[in-house]
Amino acid sequence: MGWVTKNSRRWELSQLKWTFASILLVPFPIHPFVMMAQASKSKVRSWFALSWLLLAVQVALFYSLFIFVGTVSQGLFFTLIGFFGSYIVGNGLLLSQSKPYLRRLEQGEVRELTWISTLEDQRRLALAQVEMETPQSFVNKLLYYKKEIDNKSIQYNLDKIIRLFHLVEQRDIMEAEKFLVRHGTVVNLAREYYDLQSTKLNNKITAESKEKLANVLSRATEAIELDVTTLIKNRLLDVSAESDVYLQTLKNKNLLKD
Numbered sequence: 001m002g003w004v005t006k007n008s009r010r011w012e013l014s015q016l017k018w019t020f021a022s023i024l025l026v027p028f029p030i031h032p033f034v035m036m037a038q039a040s041k042s043k044v045r046s047w048f049a050l051s052w053l054l055l056a057v058q059v060a061l062f063y064s065l066f067i068f069v070g071t072v073s074q075g076l077f078f079t080l081i082g083f084f085g086s087y088i089v090g091n092g093l094l095l096s097q098s099k100p101y102l103r104r105l106e107q108g109e110v111r112e113l114t115w116i117s118t119l120e121d122q123r124r125l126a127l128a129q130v131e132m133e134t135p136q137s138f139v140n141k142l143l144y145y146k147k148e149i150d151n152k153s154i155q156y157n158l159d160k161i162i163r164l165f166h167l168v169e170q171r172d173i174m175e176a177e178k179f180l181v182r183h184g185t186v187v188n189l190a191r192e193y194y195d196l197q198s199t200k201l202n203n204k205i206t207a208e209s210k211e212k213l214a215n216v217l218s219r220a221t222e223a224i225e226l227d228v229t230t231l232i233k234n235r236l237l238d239v240s241a242e243s244d245v246y247l248q249t250l251k252n253k254n255l256l257k258d
Contacts (some may be wrong), residue, residue, distance in 0.1 A: 002102075004098075004099050004102045004103060005102050005103060005105075006106065006159075007106060007109075012094075012102055015101070015102060015105055016098055016101075016102070018030075018034045018037065018038075019034060019038075019091075019094045019095065019098060021034075022034045022090070022091055022094060023091050023094075023095075025089065029058050029083065029086060029087060029090065031053070031054060031086075031087070031090030031091050031093075031094055032051050032054040032055035032058055033051075033055070033092065034051070034094060035047060035050065035051035035054065035090070035093065035094055036048065036051035036055070036098070036197060038094075038101050039051055040099065040103035041105070042100075042108075042113065042123060043104070043113045043114060043116065044104065044115075044116060044117075044118070044119060045115060045117050045118075046117060046118045047097060049140045050093065053090075054086070054090050054093075057082075057086055058086060061079060061082045061083055061086060064078075064079040064082070065079050065083075076204040100119050103143075103147070104119075106143070107139070107140065107143055108141065108199065110139055110162060110166055111135065111136070111139055111166060111169070114136060134180075135165075135169055135177075135180070137164065138160060138180055138184065138187065139165065139166075141187045141190070141191075142158050142161060142162050142186070142187065142190065143162065145158060145187075145190035145191065145193075145194050146158040146159055146162075148194055148197075149190065149193060149194055149197060150197065151193070151197075151214055152192070153214055153218065154193060154214055154217055156160050157217050157218055157220075157221040158190060158217075160221055160224075160225070161183075161220075161221055161224055162184060164224055164225060164228045165179060165183075166226060166233060167232075168228055171232075172231075175231055179227075179228075181221070182227065183223075183224050185220075186217065186220050186224075189213055189216055189217050189220065190217065192213055193210060193213045193214065193217070196209055196213070197210070198212050198223070224240075
């Protein structure tokens, strides 16, 4: 397990290799390009816009350096200060974005990412959404609660639900939508547990409520596992029947011997 995600620390370090390179390559201001690449990979529009702003600043500084190079003037002094300040600010922003960047990549391993404006807006909208879940919001919410809830049993169950849903979604998008209708309530259960945990109250009432929610989530996970197993079984039966019909058709056309 890594520092930020459920992946290994080696995986996290490999994803941030260009961030570290940007910090080490002091004479070469590559931070706008690193941020641009990370914004494109994590699909965050605000980071993409910020990378272009940082690139514009670098272009302006290089133009200023071209004008004042070879002279001893305040212009050259302020240009060098600008380069140093840009290096500090740009790489500081890269470091501040490293945690959410890794978490976005972790989400991308579960299902394909879609472009979002900002991470905060996405989280507020997703957590406040009360209508029927979409596949994106369902997975995002469960990943968020799995990360924030400190109960290991609930973390395990939420992780299993995500994997089971992903299995259904890969095979039949219509069944995935029905899955959300049947089991979307698990998001509300996880939210309720998280809200209780956030109160930091350690009295009998909250303890009993949290225990009850954890038990309901455990039983819900068992039901979901049975549901998905039944779906797979039915699908295999359908495929088997279709295969029998296909083989019989080939035999009827004398294309296959008995």
